Amino acid sequence: MLLYILRRLVLLLPVLLGLTLLLFIVARILPGDPVGLAAGPNATPELIAQMKRELGLDQPLPVQYWDYLTGLVSGDWGMSVFTRRPVFADIVEYLPATIELVFASLFIAVVIGIPLGLLTAVYKNGALDYATRTVALGGIAMPRFFLGLLLQMAFAAWLDVLPLSGRYPLIESPPDHVTGLYTIDAVIAGDWYAFQIALSHLALPAIAMALSPLATIMRMMRASTIEVLQQDYVMTERALGLSNRLILFKYVLKNAMTSTLTVIGLYVSWLLGGTVLVETVFDWPGLGLYATQAILTQDFMPVIGVTLIIAIIYLVTMLVVDLLYGVFNPKVRYA
Amino acid sequence: MTLLDIRNLNLAMKSYEGETQILHGIDLKIERGEIWGMVGETGSGKSLTGLSVSRLVPSPPGRYVAGSIKFRGKDVLQATDREMRGLRGRHIGMIFQDPTTNLNPAFRIGTQLVDVALHAGHADPSVLGLNPGASRGDLKKAARRAAVEMLEKVGIAKAAERIHDYPHQFSGGMRQRALIAMAMIGKPDLLIADEPTTALDVSVQAQILRLIHDLVTERNIGVLLITHNLGVVAQICSHVAVMYRGRILEAGKVDDVLKRPSHSYTQALLHSVPTAHTKRGELKGLNGLMPETAA
Incomplete structure (x- = not known):
């Protein structure tokens, strides 16, 4: 049973590898200029070139893909140009x-x-x-x-x-972070009030x-x-x-x-x-x-x-x- | 008191073409210790008669037009659903034809046995060897013990281990043994076996018949054995009823009916059984098909 689960998990790797390749290619061949968009309408060409260098976008595609893959494994999933934070x-x-x-x-x-x-x-x-x-x-x-x-x-x-x-609610602080699921965190903290608030927000979208x-x-x-x-x-x-x-x-x-x-x-x-x-x-x-x-x-x-x-x-x-x-x-x- | 007394049983079934009478005035009396064989062609109403005793014919479409089925003096056709459930499994045991489809594939053999034993034990703790008012825990323990014992009794080796198996881990013959164990674990007074050996190969058939025979003689209970195999009747039955088109044509002791059949249909049925000495071309079939019941 345990062996079966392990084997299935190992078999997931090629699937994920193929997926990253596919996604990477699709993302690169899409038209558009994300860096230009992020830099704003008044950005100089020098600034855009500098941003591209920082984000590694001036490298050839295979190098970019390899960097991306090694990054994935080490927890570096690239930078978001928009939020300027690690993905x-x-x-x-x-x-x-x-x-x-x-x-x-x-x-x-x-x-x-x-x-x-x-x-x-x-x-x-x-x-x-x-x-x-x-x-x-x-x-x-x-x-x-x-x-x-x-x-x-x-x-x-x-x-x-x-x-x-x-x-x-923005003015209130959510329950202590344990799982990140507010309803569950509220239960863990034993905070009945926070649970009600979290649940009332969750109800409609759910x-x-x-x-x-x-x-x-x-x-x-x-x-x-x-x-x-x-x-x-x-x-x-x-x-x-x-x-x-x-x-x-x-x-x-x-x-x-x-x-x-x-x-x-x-x-x-x-x-x-x-x-x-x-x-x-x-x-x-x-x-x-x-x-x-x-x-x-x-x-x-x-x-x-x-x-x-x-x-x-x-x-x-x-x-x-x-x-x-x-x-x-x-x-x-x-x- | 007669164990089972069926009188003038008339059953009709509704269909799109209207209501059709299926059983026409069935009369049958079974006493303790008697093993009744019920023979007849496919569609003659044997199984519906058997199901009627436990009132398992779905209604609608089924409707009892007239008659009564007295089990231990009480008419099951007038009983409440609750009373019926009290009879099933505890006083009336049933075995069906195909052991591969009659055990639930998703549950262990033991679970299914224990649930039937618990049902019978709730109604009457003495079935499990307990005094009235036994606690839930005691009932459960006794039911588990009874399940192992019953499985041993029907000839499953290492019953204490095999009880944890799922049905697909049992062979066809073992599954039928398990189903017999389920039917007998509530210590019923009447056993209805609807073609219990039809789906099994010949060597296993003989074992299963012997098992049923031994169990019912040991416990001195009544049996209604539905079959279309006259050989089976000759082997283990004490009495036989011959059915045709929803009627019992002839009924009585096996020796009388099979040796001196009085009805021409019974004679024809007997001639249609092949033996080792039957030569090619000698075997007589019955002419014609079962007529359409809807008319």
């Missing part, structure tokens, strides 16, 4: 906010989607089934940023019960991102549960007197999880990519907002850095999903 430091600062947002929405989607999927499968074509089906259709079809705007309008502007945007995966997970779970309920072993369990609750939430759930798990894994990358839109709408200081800024200013080192970190998270998630298959289906357990 790695920026990512370390923005990543927790994105992680918090992504996993909060995934949590909402899983915790609500799976039980709803089970119940709508059991009460097929009942009132709950029809109601959730309608909402699910809307949830899948509606763009996240639009849903985000609607939520802002309803809960922040009209009802005024949740903050419009941001992650934490819901905006959660609706689509929630709907998909629910529909997926419903379909696989209906299939599992037809299986012979469910009849045997019923014939031997096990209660419906035990059959559904223990014996059927585990069997129906396999295909839903695939969807959940895929949604991690979908959510990471989606932060670009939702973080912009909610002014959420995460990787998405950082990447958007970088793209708009043609600042390519942060773009590569963000893409790379998202790729790493995605690949690790896929590994976790593969391992979880073994939990739900003992036949595919890895030795």
Whole structure:
């Protein structure tokens, strides 16, 4: 098992190497002059040339790539022309906010989607089934940023019960940094007040991102549960007197999880990519907002850095999903 | 008191073409110690009769038009869902045809056995050798012990270790043994076995039949063995009922029915069984197909 995980982790390296090369080339052949943009409209050619030298942009491309690669390994992910800070430091600062947002929405989607999927499968074509089906259709079809705007309008502007945007009030200091996830840090610090504030800011963007995966997970779970309920072993369990609750939430759930798990894994990358839109709408200081800024200013080192970190998270998630298959289906357990 | 007394059982099924009667006035009485074989072609209503005893026919589409199924004097067709659940696993054990699909692939054999044992033990702690009012912890411990014992009893070697296996680590014959263990762990009074050996190869068939025979004689319980194999009936049954198109044509002691069949259908059925001495071209099939039930 441990050996399998190690082997899978080693196999990630060539994938990441290929990705850096691809990103590097794409970033360099894009038109535009990031240095000129950063130096401002009044910069002299000498100043621009000097900045290029400082950033290493006057070197030939293979040398730049090699410098970039060796830098990556040693934690030097290049400089952001726009923030004038190391990209790695920026990512370390923005990543927790994105992680918090992504996993909060995934949590909402899983915790609500799976039980709803089970119940709508059991009460097929009942009132709950029809109601959730309608909402699910809307949830899948509606763009996240639009849903985000609607939520802002309803809960922040009209009802005024949740903050419009941001992650934490500027005038207050967030809980002590442990994980960088404010809600979790607040729990660790035992600060109930900070937890409420962090959660109230997290709620709207997380819901905006959660609706689509929630709907998909629910529909997926419903379909696989209906299939599992037809299986012979469910009849045997019923014939031997096990209660419906035990059959559904223990014996059927585990069997129906396999295909839903695939969807959940895929949604991690979908959510990471989606932060670009939702973080912009909610002014959420995460990787998405950082990447958007970088793209708009043609600042390519942060773009590569963000893409790379998202790729790493995605690949690790896929590994976790593969391992979880073994939990739900003992036949595919890895030795 | 008669263990199982089915009287004038009439079952109808709804479909898009309307309601069709499937079972026409089934009468059957099973006493403790009797092993009833129920034979008939595919679609003759054998399995639905068996499922009806545990009231496992989904409704809708199923609907009992008339009749009663008295188990230990109480009509299961009138029982509440809660009462039914109390009967299942504890008083009525069931075994189905295909051992590869009837065990849950995602759970250890032991987990599945223990859950059935716990269900039976909650209803009646004496099943697990405990006094009434036994604590949860005691029930769990006893259920685990009973699971190992039962698995040993059905002939799984090193049961204490194999109980941690998943179904895919068991062979087909072992899985059917495990399913028999699940059906018998609640110490039922009646065992319904729906083609328990059809999916197994011949040598394993004989072992499984012997196992069922030994277990039911030892515990002196009633058995309804559904099969389309007359050889199986001749081997282990004391009584036999011949079904055709939702009716019981003939029923009685195995010796009487198989040696002196009175109904022409039974005779035809007997002639369609090949033996080692049957010559090419001698085997008689039954003419015609089962008629469409929806008419």
